[in-house]
Amino acid sequence: MEIKVSKCGLETIQPLRALFLHESNFQFVCNKCHDFGWADTYLFTTEGVEIGYGSVWGTNKREDRDTIFEFYLLPPYRRSAHLIFPLFHAACGATLIECQTNDPLLTSLLYGFTSNIQAEAILFDEDYTSTLAIPGVTFRKREETDVMGDDDSTYILERNGEIVASGGFVWSYNMPYIDIYMQVKEAFRQQGLGSLIVQELKKEAYLLKRVPAARCNISNHRSKATLLKAGFKVCGYRLKGTIQ
Template structure:
């Protein structure tokens, strides 16, 4: 059996990425790395046939290529995962693996080949429709008259004539997902406004034909509680580990 791993342009592995995203069926938070040119891609060839691909990027600096963050084999070749991965690692000389826990193939490589594994973020998917009541609050798109400072959010909550919270939808992830972000201004915190604006942003996502998703840092318990209250549920974690030295 001949295995070759060749660095190729994104277009040469795009069909494999399509299958990867269809099979995983979740928001892939590193999807934009390809669109922005932050990653290098490699084609896996087994006995002359395309078998899958891998991708690396920089974990701290975008110009580095020290982290494996995508690793995919089509079903006929998936039994070769533990054969191809060490060769892929040797070629790229990557020192880290980053993956989502809901990506079973790369997660299995993480636990087999890495150490010092830790979770950096919690991932959320929509689970329930909520109807959170907060009286005297208006949700709307921002206007040119709003005092936003350096906040470029597209939506706001207004209470007592003042902007109490802001947020928006990031659309640079894989279709059909939209990543929700929000911020509640200090005088208005602990009033339930965070969950309220998330609830309304979820509705906006669906109106534009997108599926809302979200994430927060692993230690941000307030944001996690806000997202859960707004009808999200935990669907995975963003994991990272250092690749072990070869024995």
């Protein structure tokens, strides 16, 4: 089987990418790379038949193209992934692979073709609806009169007229997912406020017709505990490895 790898525009691989997202059924952290034009894409063909694609972007500098973050093959061709991947690597010249562990194909290639593998982030998706409540604390949308400083969050927790926590959404995930973020003012931490605002943001996400998701740094144990308490579960990890 002769494989051709050719650089192409995003529109060329969009039908294949739709299959990838449909099959994966998870929040894809690097979706924004396509939305903002930070990625190059490559089409894989054999005898004129389109069988897959790959994407690269810059891990530290957006203008670089040093990192493979997508690699998709139609099911009949996946047994040849270990043969097709080196051709893609040779064409794009990347030195790193980034992947989510809930993407089994690229994860298997990361373990097969890279070294110095590190986990960088924990990924979370919906598990159950929590019923947290703190007396005297209210959740609401930010108003123009709220004094927020540099904080541009859309939602707040308020107690006795004081803003104690804030949060909102990052809209760069693939449909229908949305990324939740939050912060609690230092003086009010370890009181359950983080989990409470995450719980309420999950409700808002559904009202926006989106599925809530979240992530945190691999070493941020407090954020992990906060998200789990608010009804999330760990669904994967973000890994990075150096191509050998």
